[in-house]
Amino acid sequence: MYKIAVLPGDGIGKEVIEEALKVLDSVSEKYGIEFDIKKYLFGGCAIDEYGTPYPKETEEACLESDAILLGAVGGPKWDDLDGDKRPEAGLLALRKSLDVYANLRPAILFSSLKSASPLKDELLKDGLDVLVVRELTGGIYFGERGTEKIDYGYKAYDTEAYTTKEIERIAHIAFKAARNRKKKVTSVDKANILDSSRLWRKVVNEVSKEYPDVELNHQYIDNCSMQLIKDPSQFDVILTSNLFGDILSDEASQLTGSIGMLPSASLRGDKVGLYEPVHGSAPDIAGTKKANPLATILSVAMMLEYSFDRLDAANDIRKAVNELLEDGYRTPDLGSGIILNTEEMGDMVVKYLKR
Ligand code: NAD
Numbered sequence: 001m002y003k004i005a006v007l008p009g010d011g012i013g014k015e016v017i018e019e020a021l022k023v024l025d026s027v028s029e030k031y032g033i034e035f036d037i038k039k040y041l042f043g044g045c046a047i048d049e050y051g052t053p054y055p056k057e058t059e060e061a062c063l064e065s066d067a068i069l070l071g072a073v074g075g076p077k078w079d080d081l082d083g084d085k086r087p088e089a090g091l092l093a094l095r096k097s098l099d100v101y102a103n104l105r106p107a108i109l110f111s112s113l114k115s116a117s118p119l120k121d122e123l124l125k126d127g128l129d130v131l132v133v134r135e136l137t138g139g140i141y142f143g144e145r146g147t148e149k150i151d152y153g154y155k156a157y158d159t160e161a162y163t164t165k166e167i168e169r170i171a172h173i174a175f176k177a178a179r180n181r182k183k184k185v186t187s188v189d190k191a192n193i194l195d196s197s198r199l200w201r202k203v204v205n206e207v208s209k210e211y212p213d214v215e216l217n218h219q220y221i222d223n224c225s226m227q228l229i230k231d232p233s234q235f236d237v238i239l240t241s242n243l244f245g246d247i248l249s250d251e252a253s254q255l256t257g258s259i260g261m262l263p264s265a266s267l268r269g270d271k272v273g274l275y276e277p278v279h280g281s282a283p284d285i286a287g288t289k290k291a292n293p294l295a296t297i298l299s300v301a302m303m304l305e306y307s308f309d310r311l312d313a314a315n316d317i318r319k320a321v322n323e324l325l326e327d328g329y330r331t332p333d334l335g336s337g338i339i340l341n342t343e344e345m346g347d348m349v350v351k352y353l354k355r
């Protein structure tokens with residue numbers, strides 16, 4: 001019996017989680033895997049109820065679960081709170097409390113979605129399959145920050161800092177992942193300017209010596225953002241810091257058709273994992289039933305693969321998604337086709353799983 005803490009969160013987070021839970025149910029039935037699933041308040045809705053985005057009860061449940069499934073948090077209602085009181089601060093606290101330093105964000109183009117990608121066909125002839133390995137519990141998200149009154153107005157600052165150990169452990173994750181793929185790591189930094197990036201590059205070079213079978217190259221973040229659009233087929237694994245990984249993964253997501261397609265797994269080297277779509281709570285479409293639940297459903301597939309060692313069930317979900325896309329089913333973010341709403345798309349995945 002696997003224990004799963006489910007944190008629906010806010011906005012479309014709640015909507016896409018409902019569909020992911022339908023899929024988990026269906027997998028449980030089909031494969032005879034038992035899950036103990038409980039929902040907890042997290043994010044803006046937890047602020048409304050308890051005055052804090054990551055209440056003790058939620059934290060305790062997450063710390064004793066085998067996996068955590070998260071929708072998304074945040075929204076205009078909480079945007080004016082102080083930084084450390086916002087829903088997003090709860091997300092950072094969750095990641096830190098679980099010590100899930102390795103965020104895997106696979107950007108894969110399903111072949112029937114080529115027309116949803118803004119890239120020209122010729123750039124997509126070999127498909128698109130990039131794994132962004134984003135450091136998740138360090139860097140500028142967790143560095144010293146503050147706002148001080150000065151003579152004229154204020155001074156506000158955030159600090160990017162990395163230690164050798166933090167860089168080593170995420171680099172190992174990236175090289176190991178590359179070994180099972182096309183054996184290529186592109187490490188992305190801003191080493192022409194930042195001390196933290198110069199350490200990053202040095203440590204990544206050191207770690208790479210343990211992986212002579214994996215090719216390593218380095219790119220500056222500005223160049224990489226451009227190269228991703230110019231020639232995405234040059235990338236296999238992108239290894240990068242917390243902030244750069246956040247930005248590059250949203251960019252990569254659009255190349256696959258929509259941010260509504262990108263799942264993620266956040267890991268720490270054992271079986272425990274946090275699984276969430278890359279997208280946010282999308283206040284602009286919350287309540288309209290337009291949200292694409294596939295990123296969250298594909299995050300469930302990652303959970304089955306990484307936390308429960310059930311690659312069979314994980315690939316079954318991926319196959320169902322691929323087939324229904326081939327058959328023309330789409331949520332509105334994916335362009336034209338047979339348009340489904342959020343619930344209908346969740347039901348469709350379940351239907352294809354049962355075929
Ligand atoms: P967002 O990802 O929520 O939305 C960006 C755009 O993509 C919007 O136009 C939205 O409608 C669209 N979109 C996102 N997910 C979609 C889906 N599944 N289907 C169809 N369209 C989708 O980013 P944002 O607007 O910058 O942020 C909104 C809120 O979400 C903010 O409060 C932000 O802090 C928060 N956020 C939370 C997470 C998280 O909880 N992991 C991630 C990112 C942003």
Ligand code: IPM
Pocket residue numbers: 074088091092246278280
């Ligand atoms: C993400 C989000 C979060 C991040 C925010 C909401 C804290 O953008 O998961 O990509 O920046 O990590």
Ligand code: MN
Pocket residue numbers: 246247250278
């Ligand atoms: Mn993001």
